[in-house]
Amino acid sequence: MxxxxxxxxxxxxxxxxxxxxxxxxxxxxxxxxxxxxxxxxxxxxxxxxxxxxxxxxxxxxxxxxxxxxxxxxxxxxxxxxxxxxxxxxxxxxxxxxxxxxxxxxxxxxxxxxxxxxxxxxPLVWVVNPSLPVKDMKELVAYAKANPGKLTYASSGAGAPQRMCAELLRRMGGNLDMVHVPYKGSGPAMTDLVSGQVNTMCETVPASIGFIKAGRLRALAVTTPKRISMLPDVPTTAEAGMPGYEVxxxxxxxxxxxxxxxxxxxxxxxxxxxxxxxxxxxxxxxxxxxxxxxxxxxxxxxxxxxxxxxxxxxxxxxxxxx
CATH class of the missing domain: 3.40.190.150 (Bordetella uptake gene, domain 1)
Structure with a gap:
């Protein structure tokens, strides 16, 4: 002792x-x-x-x-x-x-x-304005109605952006969406804005300029509360997906x-x-x-x-x- x-x-x-x-x-x-x-x-x-x-x-x-x-x-x-x-x-x-x-x-x-x-x-779901969806429910419905046609970009296989999309796929009932990986957010954003891909879950800093310029449509932020950077964009919970936070x-x-x-x-x-x-x-x-x-x-x-x-x-x- x-x-x-x-x-x-x-x-x-x-x-x-x-x-x-x-x-x-x-x-x-x-x-x-x-x-x-x-x-x-x-x-x-x-x-x-x-x-x-x-x-x-x-x-x-x-x-x-x-x-x-x-x-x-x-x-x-x-x-x-x-x-x-x-x-x-x-x-x-x-x-x-x-x-x-x-x-x-x-x-x-x-x-x-x-x-x-x-x-x-924070991250935000964005779509190319040509995609006929205006909220998360419509995005999920579009994916279900068009299996294999909805393409989503990411900044890499193991990036939070990819995981955000995979979480949506699972919560939406194993949605049939096509992953298009890029080496970084920059090239992914370029192709999303040009319409080469349809949608993406991206960080707010990388996408906010395109959102404010009307070149991308924001559907929801994946945070528990609305954020000051995009005060008019609903949360995923408000969009009908409680528990979907990234x-x-x-x-x-x-x-x-x-x-x-x-x-x-x-x-x-x-x-x-x-x-x-x-x-x-x-x-x-x-x-x-x-x-x-x-x-x-x-x-x-x-x-x-x-x-x-x-x-x-x-x-x-x-x-x-």
């Missing part, structure tokens, strides 16, 4: 010492995608505002490749000292945890520790084994930053809503995403590219 108390005391002292000295050098925030995307934008906003409270530079490092898995793996294998963090697209990573489980070389839940959720980018969520994670005291410190500072009105406005301009959380809440959110998309992938028999 005395030995156990001694061990606990030593561990407590070590944790306290780690927190007292942390951070004493710059922190690297790895973005596992190229510059310019939502993950990068959110990461740079956080890095900018975390430097002052942490007393150290937070340096964003873009490490793109393998659909985000390369950068995530590098953080998972980094020393667990709080100086290398992941700015992750948690919805995409959760999808890949099932879709590419045989090829990725890290485990999202075992090799990474959630620090805080950071932002959420967003692209982002968060910060550390390598597994990082001292809890450091994770808690980082989480507290991130939550404070994301609560600032000016930070929320910076993110909203880029189409993202701030979503601060505790490490425990982030862990629960990631677990829920993994379970949700694992079922969709299994039911739709989706394979990686």
């Amino acid at each position: 005395k030995t156990m108390r001694t061990i606990v005391s030593v561990l407590a002292f070590a944790a306290g010492a780690a927190l007292a000295q942390y951070p004493n050098k710059p922190i690297k925030l790895v973005v596992p995608y190229s510059p310019g995307g939502a993950t990068d934008v959110i990461g740079r906003v956080l890095a900018q505002h975390l430097a002052a409270p942490l007393g150290q530079q937070v340096i964003v490092e873009n490490k793109a490749g393998a659909g985000g898995n390369l950068g995530a793996e590098s953080v998972a294998k980094a020393p667990p000292d709080g100086y290398t963090l992941l700015m992750g697209a948690m919805t995409s990573h959760s999808i890949m945890a099932t879709l590419e489980k045989d090829s990725i070389r890290y485990n999202l839940e075992k090799d990474l520790m959630p620090v805080s959720m950071a932002g959420s980018v 967003a692209s969520n982002f968060g910060v994670a550390a390598p597994a084994g990082t001292p809890k005291a450091i994770v808690d410190r980082l989480s507290a500072e991130i939550q404070k930053v994301l609560a600032k009105p000016e930070v929320q406005e910076q993110m909203l301009v880029q189409g993202a809503y701030a979503t601060p959380s505790s490490p425990e809440q982030a862990q629960a959110a990631i677990r829920a995403e993994i379970d949700k998309w694992a079922k969709v992938i299994k039911d739709a028999n989706i394979k990686a590219d």
Whole structure:
């Protein structure tokens, strides 16, 4: 018993010492995608505002490749000292945890520790105006009446946009729709606007310009409540599809084994930053809503995403590219 108390005391002292000295050098925030995307934008906003409270530079490092898995793996294998963090697209990573489980070389839940959720980018169902549908019920009815004729674009086999469409197919009664995958939202939007494909579930930032210009028709946002960016567009629940909710969520994670005291410190500072009105406005301009959380809440959110998309992938028999 005395030995156990001694061990606990030593561990407590070590944790306290780690927190007292942390951070004493710059922190690297790895973005596992190229510059310019939502993950990068959110990461740079956080890095900018975390430097002052942490007393150290937070340096964003873009490490793109393998659909985000390369950068995530590098953080998972980094020393667990709080100086290398992941700015992750948690919805995409959760999808890949099932879709590419045989090829990725890290485990999202075992090799990474959630620090805080950071932002959420809403999705919206859009159609080319030539398609004779004006709401979600008409879209489902059209798909049922025209099996195999309705084409839907996505930015990739494992993208949240693809999963959003697959969820609609399942909830609509295994709709017979044709998937047309693209390498990114840009080319997918180009073909949707030109009428090469009929419809798509896309992020609001990528589609809002086309919606406002009348080049795409918005049917519903896949969020629990209407969003400020498209206040006149109903939610999927309002459109008669309760429970049909999809967003692209982002968060910060550390390598597994990082001292809890450091994770808690980082989480507290991130939550404070994301609560600032000016930070929320910076993110909203880029189409993202701030979503601060505790490490425990982030862990629960990631677990829920993994379970949700694992079922969709299994039911739709989706394979990686």
